[in-house]
Amino acid sequence: MQRETKTHEITVDVVIFTIKKGKLQVLLVQRSKEPFINKWAIPGGFIRLSENLDEAAKRLLYEKSNLKDVYLEQIYTFGDPLRYPNSRVITVAYFALIRSENLVLKFDKSTDNIKDVSWHSVYDLPSLAFDHQTIIEYAAQKLRADLDHSSTAFQLLPQKFTLTELQNAYEIILNTTMDKRNFRKKMLSLDILTELDEYSKTQSKRPARLYCFNEQSSICKS
Amino acid sequence: MQRETKTHEITVDVVIFTIKKGKLQVLLVQRSKEPFINKWAIPGGFIRLSENLDEAAKRLLYEKSNLKDVYLEQIYTFGDPLRYPNSRVITVAYFALIRSENLVLKFDKSTDNIKDVSWHSVYDLPSLAFDHQTIIEYAAQKLRADLDHSSTAFQLLPQKFTLTELQNAYEIILNTTMDKRNFRKKMLSLDILTELDEYSKTQSKRPARLYCFNEQSSICKS
DNA sequence: TCAAAAGTGTTGTCCGTACACCCATGA
């Protein structure tokens, strides 16, 4: 990180959320060099001159997770002069939502200066580099605020899901519990779900009906 | 603006809102040089290495309006590679709310490269430089979204105000009309207003009771 | 036949909305 302290640098950092093992988790990378060697951090990187901020976030996400077509949202821009030691780095924070089933972690230790990559529950984070603790808190707060007003939760579920799975996602994100009947009534009244003629054949006792999410009232593919 | 195109630059732009003549207005500056000579723009500028983003916005606001202690909120960060001709400038947009009564416009034509400064209704904007039209739309949208959830509207009113003035502010910002009885009932039920033993002595016929806003339930100074 | 999760309705409360008239004052 040789640089003079005369200029600002600007990065994009991406808080990657998934639901895994019944918990809301974020993808963290462990740094293999100073500053904050061995500390965990959210993935990020510099913005190329040719790309806009969303594209930069998308590229970083692809580099880490191999995933495209992921839900991404800008959260906030952090620019405290002291957030980065020995240089001025302003970062535009994003969050991404991915279905953990799809994920193939992909990282290159030599070029990325990363020692390890893994998931961590948002309620049990290791010691984090920079102001990344704050960024994750902002991200989680925005994710929760988004839940009501959009199609956010579906981004974390497989294409076909049961109402119980959907409710679990809400409960995990909001860290609360909800009444089953009220939840179903509400969801079904929103006209955003298509009832499929398929049932889950999982470990449970009674098979549950599967639904899919209609974005823009298009019919889900069966 | 001598620079190479190899680096990003980062600025803060501030959409300054006020209510004036019954309209929601923004402060715009007319550019006296290229690019976009003669076009109007929202005030902005570079971030100093020693200041964080909020401080930069605060300073820019002070330089333009002479006001301190103003309500400021980060909106969004815009970074399209083409938003600025011939260079890459990423901007962190803020909005500010000020009481127009207090305002003394202050600008220095020679150093600011500004030809003129004036207020414009958000519904009747001149042709704007860069992507500033988009930024103002984002700002107005966020301002409207904030109205319910916080003390936002009070930032645009004098310390003591009548319920009709408050309602007018809401109506102007949301570009709608509201029922007087319902509005008053709602506002009074929120426990955020202190009823004063004072009445407006303005042009109107019957004097109206004045209220003030209790931030954190502190008593307004009389 | 049992265990485990799926599925299903009703009731009360609260909040938002619609709606019209009298009051106090200055000119």
Next chain:
DNA sequence: TCATGGGTGTACGGACAACACTTTTGA
């Protein structure tokens, strides 16, 4: 005395919250 804006209450409907039992299946 009149014109102008200030000030007030009620009734309806929709949304949300609380609450418990039956059904279906696999083991």
